[in-house]
Amino acid sequence: MINQDFLVELGTEELPPTSLLTLASAFGDGIERGLQAAGLSYSSVQVHASPRRLAVVVKDLLVAQPDREFEKRGPATQAPTQAVEGFARSCGVSLDELTTQEVGKGQYYVYKGMEKGKPSTELLPAIVSDSLAALPIPKRMRWGASRTEFVRPVHWLVMLLGETVVPCTILGLTSGRKTQGHRFHYPHSIELLSPSDYTTKLLSPGMVIVDINDRREKIRAQVLAEAAKIDAQVVIDEDLLDEVSALNEWPVALMGRFEERFLQVPAEALISSMKANQKYFHLIDAHGKLLPYFITVSNIESKDPSQIISGNEKVIRPRLADAAFFFEQDRQTPLSDRTEKLKSIVFQHDLGTLYQKTERVQGLASNIAKQIGGNPEFASRAALLSKCDLMTNMVFEFTELQGLMGYHYALHDGEENEVALALNEQYMPRFAGDQLPTTKTGMALAIADRLDTITGLFAINQPPTGSKDPFALRRQSLGVLRIIIENNLDLDLEELVALSAANYPELAGSKDVVKRVIDFMLERFRAWYEEKSISVAVYLSVQAMRPTRPLDFDKRVQAVAQFSELPEAIDLAAANKRVANILAKLESPIASSKLDTTLLLEPAEIALADSVNELTQSLQPLFEQGNYTQAMLQLASLKDQINLFFDDVMVNSEDDAIRNNRLTLLSNLRKLFLGTADISLL
Template sequence: MKKKTFLVEINTEDLPAKKLKKISLSFYTKFIEILKKENIIYSKIYWFATSRRIAIQIKNFKYYKKNEYIIQKGPPISIAFNKKGIIQKPALLWMKKFKINNSHIQILKKDKKKWLIYKQKKKYLDYSEKLSEITKKIFYTCSHLHLMKWNDKKYKFIRPIRNIIMLINKKIISKKIFGLIPNRKTQCHYLIKNKNQINVLHAKNYLSTLKNEGKIIADYEVRKSKIQKNILNLAKKNKSYIIINNFLLEEITALVEWPSALIISFKKKFLSLPKEIIIYILENNLKCFPLFKKKKELKSKFICIINTKTNKCNKIISSYQTLISSKLQDINFFFKKDIKNKLSDNKKLLKKVLFYENLGTLEDKTNRLEKIILLLRKKILFNSKNAQRAAFLSKCDIISYMVSEFPDLQGIIGSYYAKNNGEVKEVYHALKEYYLPKYKNDKLPTSNIGIALSITDKLDTLIGMFIIGKIPKGDKDPFALRRISIGIIKIIIFYNISFNLNKLIKKIILIYRIKKNIKKIISKIICFIINRFYFFYKKEKNIKNIVKSIINLNKINLFQVNKKILTMIKFLKSKDSKKILNLNKRITNILKNQDFKNSFIIKPELFQHELEKKLFKKIQHTNKKIKIFNQQTKYKKSIIEIINIHDILEKFFNTIQINHKIKKIQKNRLNILYMIHKTFQKIAIFSYLY
């Protein structure tokens, strides 16, 4: 059979650079899922993406059509034929409807009844129609993305679609998609003179055609690798050290189609400005990579990536130099203006800045932070005076000219100004890092006051928003409360910070002077934070039930919750888990209709068998051990204690009859089982894990 390659390319206006890889991979994984369902096998599948295209290429595919049948049920035998076996009108009408004759008819027997049936062979589309249908299904149902309309038609996509390629080898699949008839034309590099489009003559030659004729590297990962290699080589030639920002690298890979690298320099006098500000301007405004003498010492040079190969670079270099000089002059102006006043002088101006409606001003928030941070001093060791000073100064840089111009640098600016004002290292270092982590995989604060202030600020915002009912719904989270909660969890887990979250939240709510519905607010906040644990363990199949099994909403300790989750994940993957879960199920079923509302009492004098005495002693001993291990957060050892009960309990079930004819003895044995049930629950509610 001739080998076939399928290609689909969606040509669009400029796609969102920061999300290009994620978008492309989502289509790629959907193709894999649906191809499997539709019995289409292939040797390889690839995804390609640039700023103006998303493409999928499937090599050596085969479409297997199974012999599947659709059963068309007819009338019962009793009315299909008369007593002489002559076919009657109901059967004739049914046969006429499906255009069948006597040779096609079969009989179905079910529940002592018989019907006429006809097995109709399922019709399949040919492979070109099938692939067209799959493509439409995938690209039409991308509801997880932010979609837009670009004309008066019903179609929506991430960006306006301008052209579509759909090929099987050389053949065009001319079925409409997004209202457009596919062809073999694609956009080439916009700087190629007198040429806008090129023809892809064969699906398998897609990459080489784009590269040789269109001056475009369509393979995202190849393009990324080339950019990275160019950066490292250029840095090495200039005897410089470079720290490649991976987020920036991904963004630039999505922005350019034919990359090359240049070195740009700026005036050395600007190196007197805070290093983080220069790096921020280079990475976020100019999308460039700063160079260093050593890991910490910044150079007055940087690398920019341009979207073409050219020998005439002087104009580009000159433009970048003008741009960076202009930006750094503005910063220098703002910096000099800001440092004329002390950072602490801005505190009185915070009362004019609203934090949020019904949550007071930034001065009110700062006052709360000064109180809240002290609630953590027993769990995170720090100097209380310095911690309160850091909280006092934490929002003061918001008033500065620099933060007004560059809001993302809040905290970093405050740290520099605090250092310049002679504040102690503990204070200005905490200001620099208390906003961390800002995003996924971001670093965490490192100093004790920084850690405490980060938790304090995040909890204050989270609790405040819940008090006024600004709770995230669906995909909407305008105050980034999910990210804030994940940040809190990350810090607590990484630094093993152990405290009762319920009590802390209650104390913070009281600082807000709220007296009504406190329990309800606490419950909502706790559930919201606990739900963020799914983010950390999303690869675990049973994670929701694991979390449910170990949670006591009245007393949450995030450090302990995480440790229990890890223990339960390992336990459920072990050989012992099945026998413990089966044992728990057996006990639960026996106790199902029993009433233990009143305190249960086990009376040793009612024991009839030596095994009852042994089991009772074993459970008493296990309870004491588990209590100690749980206090020490040694949950693995608690699980081992439960596993050690199995053999004697199994023997108990096999030897002793629970339903004894004497009710007192029966009740006593049920009480033993209830005691075991309560022992199990000290570790987890195992019934969630069946």
């Protein structure tokens, strides 16, 4: 078979920078799926993207589908001759060319033929068109008088298989071999003789780096080099780097500066303005302090770069001036004076205003602070001020600074340092892997705020669905679990959720809200442990016991995970399952755990009874201390005795007293394991 490289490039107006990587990846994936479905083999697929183009290069693509054998079954051999002749005509053959085949209990006429593969040039247009149609574009646009729709207007289409143009019309464009160079540096068409010309001819003379990964690393190197000129460190946010890479075809990094007076504004506000509005990288000194410099990435290589730098400095000055103005204006009104304004902001229609939420969180945060050894008064004060910075000009302009500006304004107002810190820490962790609150007040406020939201939404019967979670309750639940476990806080979810639910006595459905909230939160552990490579079976074995203290839940899981690696684990899990099945068949549960030693007859049951009695005494302190790992290690020593018991002892003795005594022994054995988890589920 013959293989040739294939190139498709769609030229467009500037594509959305935050979507470019997603669009390019989806374009490549769609073409791969189409090639595989068509039976066209290839060696690799390379995806390229720039602000004005999406491209895919397929290496060593088959120029035609392989011929394929096919089999078509017709009527039974007993069918009338007319029916058989009709089948033969439909296959385009004579009766002599049909064969017979036994299918089930009957004989049938069968036609076996060879289907010739189609040329790739016939298949590729539909593959490309289908891939473009399936791109994840939330809203498509039209332009001019055309009814064609795409994310941006399209201007050219290149489709080459080897040196041959693949003839087609897609999105109103006729395919060809001409692409376009850089909009400013080389605003001319470039003729491509084959796919191998693509990256090299666009680089020179086109002055376009089509590989987004190459552009990203070139920008990184340039930005680092600019920072080194003033012996500073540049903070390279990877998301910003991706976005800047999607904005430029020929990137050139340039350094500018702003007035030092702006450094009086919290650095985060300046950084947010530079990053969000201008896509600038900021610089810091060796101590992490913000410097009055920025690095911008231009899409042209200017003969006079000072003009570009000056222009960017003029643009950033009024934005930073706005931030400085907002900061100064906001500080003239203490945070505590803004609480009344919270009464006009609805948190959720059925759950009231932000002011009402603040009142609910106050009591809950104070209670939590007391339990974890914090200052209840600090927690109450922090809860009162927690949402006040939402009423400031700075947060209205830069919403991502909520909490952080609360911290700065609280310090300016003379609030306690821990109270101020808690205003920012209430939002931690903001995302998976983010840092956690460091102060007891911050921990209490972060937990209370999340629990109020989760409990309230469950109380009004608005839990997350499979596809919708508008209040991010799953993420908020994981945040609560992380704060409790990683800070070693001995808190009971059942108690805390009950306290939170008490704030909603008038809401329908609140009677069972505590159970539903806890079940929902404990279910979050499943994904938590999967990410840590702990099996679902281990999680389920602990969940079956429904411990409502997250710290205790985690200790049990760690113990069972370690136990499951022991050589005794398989036998003990099987034995526990056998015991559970035996006890489940009883008409009524075992009434007493008291064993009658005079009814122990077999050596195996006597030995097991002695061990169970001894472990019942020795394990109790371990369970109380939460030392489940040591408890499970001791229980592992029972493996041989349990196996011997089932080999030598008939549980269902004809003597009722003996049978009930043996069932009591098994019940006591089962309770020992259930002190940690239901390992019968392993």
